[in-house]
Amino acid sequence: MQLSIIIINYNTFTLTCSCIQSIYDKLIDVDYEIVLVDNASVECDPMLFKQKFPGINLVVSPVNSGFTGGNNLGVDNAKGDYLLLLNSDTELINNAPKICLDHLLTHKEVGMTTCQLLYPDGRVQFNCRRFRTISWELLEVFPLYKLLPKAKREALMLHHYFDHQSFANCDWVWGAFMLFPKSIIQQLPKKKLSDDFFMYCEDTLWCWDFKQLGYQIHFLPQAKVMHVHKGSVSKDKWILIRTTSIRNHAQFMKKFYPDFRWYIFAAIYYTKQYGALWVTQIFK
Numbered sequence: 689m690q691l692s693i694i695i696i697n698y699n700t701f702t703l704t705c706s707c708i709q710s711i712y713d714k715l716i717d718v719d720y721e722i723v724l725v726d727n728a729s730v731e732c733d734p735m736l737f738k739q740k741f742p743g744i745n746l747v748v749s750p751v752n753s754g755f756t757g758g759n760n761l762g763v764d765n766a767k768g769d770y771l772l773l774l775n776s777d778t779e780l781i782n783n784a785p786k787i788c789l790d791h792l793l794t795h796k797e798v799g800m801t802t803c804q805l806l807y808p809d810g811r812v813q814f815n816c817r818r819f820r821t822i823s824w825e826l827l828e829v830f831p832l833y834k835l836l837p838k839a840k841r842e843a844l845m846l847h848h849y850f851d852h853q854s855f856a857n858c859d860w861v862w863g864a865f866m867l868f869p870k871s872i873i874q875q876l877p878k879k880k881l882s883d884d885f886f887m888y889c890e891d892t893l894w895c896w897d898f899k900q901l902g903y904q905i906h907f908l909p910q911a912k913v914m915h916v917h918k919g920s921v922s923k924d925k926w927i928l929i930r931t932t933s934i935r936n937h938a939q940f941m942k943k944f945y946p947d948f949r950w951y952i953f954a955a956i957y958y959t960k961q962y963g964a965l966w967v968t969q970i971f972k
Contacts, residue, residue, distance in 0.1 A: 691720040691789060692768030692870070696758035697776050699731040703916065704776040708741050714780035718789060721745055725762045728752040754886035755863065763873060763880065771873075775864040777916040781806065784911035788867040791908055799903025800868040800895065802861040803911035804852055813915055814848045815862035816907040819896075819944060820937065825956045856907040859899065863891030864915050868898070875901050888929065889936035896943060927965075934961045 693711060697704045708722060722744045726734035728751050738746050747765050749758065759773055770792065772785050788801035805813040818824055824845070827833045833841050833849065842850040846858055873880060882893050895905055938957055942950050 689719055689721055689767040689769065691718050691770045691772060691785060692723050692762075692766035693720060693772045693774055693785065694723045694725065694759055694762035694766060695774050695776050696725050696727055696755060696762070697729060697734070697737070698727040698752060698758075699729045700776045701729075701732050701736065704737070705740060707774065707776050707778055708737075708744065710779035711785075712741075714783055715785055716783055718786050720785070721767060723747060723762045723766050725749060725758045725765075727754070727758045756881060756883045756885060756887065756890045759863075760880045760883065763870070766870065769870055771868060771870050773863060773866040775915065778805075778864055779914045781912040781914055784865070784913050785867060787911040788865075788908055791906060792867065792869065795904075795906070797904050798906050799872055799898045799901065800861070800866055800905045801911075802867070802905070802907055803865050803913045804907075804909040805862065805864060805913055805915040805917075808914060808916060812852045813862075813917060814846075814850070814852065815864065816846050816850060816852060816856050816858045817860050817892075818844075818846045819859045819892075820941065820953075820957065821944065822949065822953050822956065825953065825960065829956065829960065852907070853909055855909065858905050858907050860892045860895030861905060861907065863894070864917075865913055866891070866894070872898065872901065872903070884939075885936050888933040889940050892937065893940055893943075896940070930965060934958070934965075 695704060695707060711722060724737055724744050725747045727749050734746065734748050737744060745765060747761055749761055753761065763771060770789055784803045788803060791801050792798055802815065805815045807813060827845065833845055846856060850856065876897050882897055884893060898905060938954050941953055945953055
């Protein structure tokens, strides 16, 4: 088996079915399996997936182990030499897994590839990132980056400063689409995807682990996937999700700054993030 596509379902039956159908419609020239992990959903009987898609490998978890636990459960049940972690709220636009897999096969220095993510209306999502260092935060607070040439600015900042229309060697990418060799799992500190976070910021941590092993992470804009984004999240939980994400990211940065510099980073980061959140709520 060449590729195992791991999808986590938690009360997103319709979205997940659309995701799976897009794989059958768009993915060609790859020997693959779909490993669907149902994370203790209550929306419907998970066996409905098996009735609709008899060929999938359905793994029914008795508990909701979060995005991290669900993906690790999927990895344990995967037979492929390569793994694709794919969000349930995505749909392939083209043969994106094949494009990313071919890139991995011809670039041994690369440990992970990702695609261009698009909203349903065609707008680009900013899934290609740099780690939020003190320098990065200060460049955003005091926009000296505007003095840099466009190409230099995009390469230095990525995020929404990068148009996501060209190749990039990045620090971390969203967990909505991550393709990597299964063999790397055994090289990780815990022999599995790090489970420090139940969800939110776990993708940043996984990329950090890959880069600590010396691998590069490449963004390939020619591989395209539609991503509803927050399709599995109810709107009334948005504030809780945002604050959890902020807190987890600050905790993650203790790996980057294990000394006094973390306090400098945290002061800047918390002020920016909670200030933005406060302003957003006022204007709502």
